[in-house]
Amino acid sequence: MAHEHDPPSPSEIPGVTLGSQWADEQARRPSPAQQKQARRDTFRRNFLAAMENSGLTIDALSEQSGVDMPTLRRWETKGVIQPKHSHLRSVARVFGLADPWMLLDPDAEISPENAPSSRNSPTRSLHPTIEEVRDDRPELFDAFTTEEWSELTSHRGVGGALSYEGVIHQAERINRKREIRRKFETLLESEHFRTLADMIDLMHRDVQLPRPK
Incomplete structure (x- = not known):
């Protein structure tokens, strides 16, 4: 005598449970x-x-x-x-x-501690002449980084510290170097890369840099 059976539930059908879980995961995944x-x-x-x-x-x-x-x-x-x-x-x-x-980075926490301002302060005290120029010509130092302040303070003039005019000259030179680096990086990402590389190779052969001691 044949017995009637209730139809199996979806969980009793092989593969249905896994398929449902996969579908749920796909539904929760961002498009x-x-x-x-x-x-x-x-x-x-x-x-x-x-x-x-x-x-x-x-x-x-x-x-x-x-x-x-x-x-x-x-x-x-x-x-x-x-x-x-x-x-x-x-x-x-x-x-x-x-x-x-x-x-x-979605996990980045950019705060004053880990994202220093472009107007970084020098890491050490400044010579009075540099402080005087900074007070008189603040626009020269608006974009200075900590490394650039260190570079400026490392320069010396004839017979000692930089003069007032010497500080201005070095600050302008540092700003110019930064601008050249910016343009250089832009060119590296452009169609002029090969031309730039050839020019640098040519000029580099004519420059003798001092060997590190």
Whole structure:
């Protein structure tokens, strides 16, 4: 005599439980669009935090980093998924970030302690002449990093410390070097890379750098 049986529940059917779990996991996983938006939001949050810590305006950041205003405005309002490498490095340098990729890190906590301002203070006391120039010409030192302050204080003039004019000359030279490095990094990411590399190789052969002792 045939016996009637209740239909098996989904949990009794082989593979159904695992399939349901997989479907649930897929449903909870962010969609590609959500993942992209999360990356934009992460960058924007870190960028705005670094901006606040630096005390810079967008105009000043554009001038010091060389990144165009439309790009910075887009970062400020919408974020970005993958910024141009040269732009990222230039902005991170102005912010004083040792690691440019920190701006893309969702776990980054950008604070005054780990995101030093582009207006870093010198790590040691300054010669009175340097302090005098800094008070008279503060615009010369707006973008100075801690390393650049150290470079300035390491320079000596004829017979001793730098003169007033000597401090101005060295500060302008440091600012010029920073600007050249920024342009150099931009060119490295451009179609002029090969031409630039050939020029550097040619000039490097004519320069004899002192060997480290």
